[in-house]
Amino acid sequence: MSEQMPGLPGPRPDPATEGYWLAAGRGELVIQRCTACGVHRHPPTQVCYSCGALDWEWARHSGDGTVYSYTWVERPIHPGLAALGAYNTTVVELDDTDGVVRILARVTDVARADLVIGLPVEVHFDPVGDGIALPVFRPRRTGA
Amino acid sequence: MIDLRNQAAVVGFGYVPFGKRGQYAEKGHLRLVVEAVAAACADAGITPADVDGYSSYYTPIDPPELFEAFGAKQLRYTAQTWGGGGSSMCGAFQNAAMAVATGAADYVVVHKVMTMEAGARYGQAFGQMGQGVPSIGGPFQYSVPYGLQAPGQMFALAARRHMHLYGTTTEQFAHVTMHARAMAANNPEARFRTPITVEDHHASQMIADPLRLFDFCMETDYGCAVVITSAERARDCPHPPAYIASAAVGAPFRYGNALMSFYNQPDEDFASSGQRAVAGEVYRMARMGLADMDVAMVYDHFTPMVITSLEDFGFCAKGEGGPYVADGNLGLDGPLPVNPHGGNLAEAYTHGMTHVNEAVRQIRGTAINQVPGATNVLVVGGAGPSPTSGMILTGSPE
Numbered sequence A: 001m002s003e004q005m006p007g008l009p010g011p012r013p014d015p016a017t018e019g020y021w022l023a024a025g026r027g028e029l030v031i032q033r034c035t036a037c038g039v040h041r042h043p044p045t046q047v048c049y050s051c052g053a054l055d056w057e058w059a060r061h062s063g064d065g066t067v068y069s070y071t072w073v074e075r076p077i078h079p080g081l082a083a084l085g086a087y088n089t090t091v092v093e094l095d096d097t098d099g100v101v102r103i104l105a106r107v108t109d110v111a112r113a114d115l116v117i118g119l120p121v122e123v124h125f126d127p128v129g130d131g132i133a134l135p136v137f138r139p140r141r142t143g144a
Numbered sequence B: 001m002i003d004l005r006n007q008a009a010v011v012g013f014g015y016v017p018f019g020k021r022g023q024y025a026e027k028g029h030l031r032l033v034v035e036a037v038a039a040a041c042a043d044a045g046i047t048p049a050d051v052d053g054y055s056s057y058y059t060p061i062d063p064p065e066l067f068e069a070f071g072a073k074q075l076r077y078t079a080q081t082w083g084g085g086g087s088s089m090c091g092a093f094q095n096a097a098m099a100v101a102t103g104a105a106d107y108v109v110v111h112k113v114m115t116m117e118a119g120a121r122y123g124q125a126f127g128q129m130g131q132g133v134p135s136i137g138g139p140f141q142y143s144v145p146y147g148l149q150a151p152g153q154m155f156a157l158a159a160r161r162h163m164h165l166y167g168t169t170t171e172q173f174a175h176v177t178m179h180a181r182a183m184a185a186n187n188p189e190a191r192f193r194t195p196i197t198v199e200d201h202h203a204s205q206m207i208a209d210p211l212r213l214f215d216f217c218m219e220t221d222y223g224c225a226v227v228i229t230s231a232e233r234a235r236d237c238p239h240p241p242a243y244i245a246s247a248a249v250g251a252p253f254r255y256g257n258a259l260m261s262f263y264n265q266p267d268e269d270f271a272s273s274g275q276r277a278v279a280g281e282v283y284r285m286a287r288m289g290l291a292d293m294d295v296a297m298v299y300d301h302f303t304p305m306v307i308t309s310l311e312d313f314g315f316c317a318k319g320e321g322g323p324y325v326a327d328g329n330l331g332l333d334g335p336l337p338v339n340p341h342g343g344n345l346a347e348a349y350t351h352g353m354t355h356v357n358e359a360v361r362q363i364r365g366t367a368i369n370q371v372p373g374a375t376n377v378l379v380v381g382g383a384g385p386s387p388t389s390g391m392i393l394t395g396s397p398e
């Protein structure tokens, strides 16, 4: 269960996804990369959309990206979230990937008015127990 | 190659009166469908025992249950198209048309039903996946743990991107609902007949910024059914047939499980209803274009997705859907009237079934807000998970 979003379930890893969640638990962002053509992809799949190859590896990523789209949820579905007030879910487009890679996540440490499309962000991690964590993002401190 | 164009027709439709959410919970899904099928068959001039095929999109009712319920002598065809909600709705009609055109079945019913009974309301179904469980697997392991739990939240992401790319405004969203309410004003069956203003829209509760309550359709308890048969049999039915000129499902490159758990679409498809590819198929198969249409039924679960469906189907250029709806183009005196019954937003949310009902009424000439001489009707399925869908119904099969 998320420390930042109490009440929400954490991810339940499967063989195709546990590498992603365990890496996040160690403080690393990894993205699936095709070992045949080098294209990155997320969420994890068994087949490379670019070349059809079945073999892949986890590739480390800096965790830098920019905000692609977002919503502020004011009426949450989960009753446990109501006490948090409005929260965002944000699509982040990662920098320096071969092929588009966008991750649905959350931007923390940001005022509502400051969350805009194009905002440079960097990854950090929200532990959910069992050695795994959710990658989340915050405004990049070093500039874009 | 067999040309499916105009080889099948909608010859009957039926439904139970629209209820507010939960109103028919005790009645239950099966009885609602049975009542709707009986009404649709009466409209088609057949009995439910004549129905030998069932084609559906996301129904809780199995074909054998209905087959048994009506005592038909033989079940000959069953199909369920993929996709969630009403996105693939026209796929059920595509499958039905193929079945009756090839003789696999004589009369195929498409039905759709919803009550609180199953707890499977769309706005809550996603959320319930994340309640009372410590973890969530499958594709939603990448979204529910972040609190993205409902379609309205997902479509807010597309709407926000559209606003960013094209300058679309929430005032333009308001115009979609204002139009729906205006159309529903004289529809006695419509659930929301009170006109609203931009101010009313903006005063409604923010749910998932930029989407407010009045950008959402309201969940409805309903049961709807439609009868499809071959063009040859259709000519013996009591009402003028609504021929299926085309029906298609599809998705563009890298559309994935768009917005539910996949966000890597090309920019022009992320801020869209994902219907560019299927629009081309619908027009190609019908050998008609948008200019040939007399009226359009556009799935309207969320206001921005009407704007993007209009763009995908060529009502206006990409990015110009906001000004298009705000300039009054949806009205009966516009270039192509949209949802004269009030649609999902104002009549009833039936996952697209009432859009088909209205298309048939327009072709029969019996609609409350009748478009004079309406012959060719575009039906656009819901934006959402792949595949999306569309079809053209026509009163003139030549």
Ligand SMILES: [Zn+2]
Pocket (backbone or CB within 6 Å): A034, A035, A036, A037, A038, A039, A048, A049, A050, A051, A052, A053
């Ligand atoms: Zn590859």
